[in-house]
Amino acid sequence: MTALLLYCRPGFEKECLAEITYMAGEKGYFGWSNLLINSGFVIFETENAAEVYPLWQKSVFCREAWPIHHRLEDLDPSDRLGPIQQAVTSLVSETGVRLFGNVSCEYAEGDDFHSTSRFAGKFVHPVRQALRNQGLLSKKEDPSLPTLRLFFKDSAQVLVGLDEPRLRAPWPMGIARLRFPSAAPSRSTLKLEEAFAAFLGPEWRALLADCRTGVDLGAAPGGWTWQLVKQELYVYAVDNGSMDKTLMASGLVEHVLADGFTWKPFKMVDWLVCDMVEKPARVARLMYDWLDGRHAKYAIFNLKLPMKKRFHEWQEIKAQLDSLIAENHPKAVFKARQLYHDREEITVMLDLRNQNG
Ligand SMILES: C[S@@+](CC[C@H](N)C(=O)[O-])C[C@H]1O[C@@H](n2cnc3c(N)ncnc32)[C@H](O)[C@@H]1O
Known part of the structure; x- marks a missing residue:
């Protein structure tokens, strides 16, 4: 060998x-x-x-x-x-x-x-x-x-x-060959479905059964929100863009017209998901701050990588998160993967395990 x-x-x-x-x-x-x-x-x-x-x-x-x-x-x-x-x-x-x-x-x-x-x-x-x-x-x-x-x-x-x-x-x-659910508002929905399966394992739906609320930053038109709603979570969908009408009719979505970098929920939610097309280092830091500030328990987020120095960019982001985690949340779960449904991007899961103080 x-x-x-x-x-x-x-x-x-x-x-x-x-x-x-x-x-x-x-x-x-x-x-x-x-x-x-x-x-x-x-x-x-x-x-x-x-x-x-x-x-x-x-x-x-x-x-x-x-x-x-x-x-x-x-x-x-x-x-x-x-x-x-x-x-x-x-x-x-x-x-x-x-x-x-x-x-x-x-x-x-x-x-x-x-x-x-x-x-x-x-x-x-x-x-x-x-x-x-x-x-x-x-x-x-x-x-x-x-x-x-x-x-x-x-x-x-x-x-x-x-x-x-x-x-x-x-x-x-x-290669995760997932079937596109025809009711979902966008193909991006498969990214979040694959992310849940990749990071939480095949029993991910059962694990989400105990969760009640979620926030989707950069939600429009609603592919990721749709996945959370399918698991019966109530979702705050933050985006200035339009949300899918059928999804809104579910009654489980509140469309928040706001900037994802400043808006926060009144109470801690179970899941934070984020697919905003923004600088990856900025998104990663925002996700850490949400969990560190106890606005959400768990996060799954997408990082759009630049055309050049993609590995280098990821290494810098990882080093920053690793050092914050080592200092403040040594028991945290931090996983990342370029999913089959990811393009010039990778997907990350973060759980700082600080929900109970
Ligand atoms: C790739 S799309 C999201 C697709 C969505 N995940 C889905 O499955 O349908 C990116 C979205 O991020 C939103 N966005 C970008 N920057 C934002 C910001 N600062 N605050 C809120 N939304 C933002 C854009 O309006 C756009 O709708």
């Missing part, structure tokens, strides 16, 4: 590499990559792939990662399966893994790789059959076992590896 495959949003390969290099460096590990810009993946060459692998879970720009065991090139179109089976046989003897719970044929998300996605989608069937014949695949899909991962750069080049169940992303290749 001398490399890790990391998936990221196409166009964010530099940020993904900068971040994993930084995180690995903090632990004393090093690596490098020849980037394919706009591909949606990074191959991080490192002698410490096993040690670096778990780090992706705390990264912002990486959607998922797994260690590469074998790299096959120039596959013969008349027998692609043979060399892959050989690689799997040596993978099994190297790792001692006797049974896979699933097999996944993967591809890059970048525009240049769309034809490979069709190929990979079909090729999984013969691979699955071959593994079954060898007794290497569980009868039913079993997420508690390692998954055999095959990444097709194209139909002639494949990377072979296996994952650890505890390090697997909750969605295949870290």
Whole structure:
């Protein structure tokens, strides 16, 4: 194992590499990559792939990662399966893994790789059959076992590896394919739905069941507010823009025509969400101040990153929040991720755990 495959949003390969290099460096590990810009993946060459692998879970720009065991090139179109089976046989003897719970044929998300996605989608069937014949695949899909991962750069080049169940992303290749709810006022609604699932886990709806109130800063036309209303929260929607009429008719929304940087609620609310298109450092500080001032218990907010120095900008914001948290709220929960539904932006969750004084 001398490399890790990391998936990221196409166009964010530099940020993904900068971040994993930084995180690995903090632990004393090093690596490098020849980037394919706009591909949606990074191959991080490192002698410490096993040690670096778990780090992706705390990264912002990486959607998922797994260690590469074998790299096959120039596959013969008349027998692609043979060399892959050989690689799997040596993978099994190297790792001692006797049974896979699933097999996944993967591809890059970048525009240049769309034809490979069709190929990979079909090729999984013969691979699955071959593994079954060898007794290497569980009868039913079993997420508690390692998954055999095959990444097709194209139909002639494949990377072979296996994952650890505890390090697997909750969605295949870290891509949350959520259905757009037709009643929602904007597609942005999917960002907040994905954020809740990513930060709170699959039981997020049950966790929100105890919550009563929310504030949405930069709410118009109401995609994020709609998610909160769907969980039966009463929402103060702060924006000078117009809100969706059907959403307003729910009776669970008060439209506040005000500046999100100055308005505050009378009483502490459960959730603060914010999607204002504003300077990210300013938004991050506002969110911290709301929670520190006990105007809200928990916050999820979006940070629009600048075109250049996106990783650097995030590092500065993170350093500022980290130092405020270390000084004042050492038990705080602070998570960030570039979600599948995020574009030139990332999403952050903050819980200072200071609701009880
Ligand atoms: C990306 S849109 C929000 C979309 C919304 N989350 C949704 O799901 O429909 C950004 C909104 O932020 C609002 N905004 C920007 N600066 C603001 C401020 N200082 N105070 C209040 N709203 C602001 C804009 O009017 C705009 O409606």
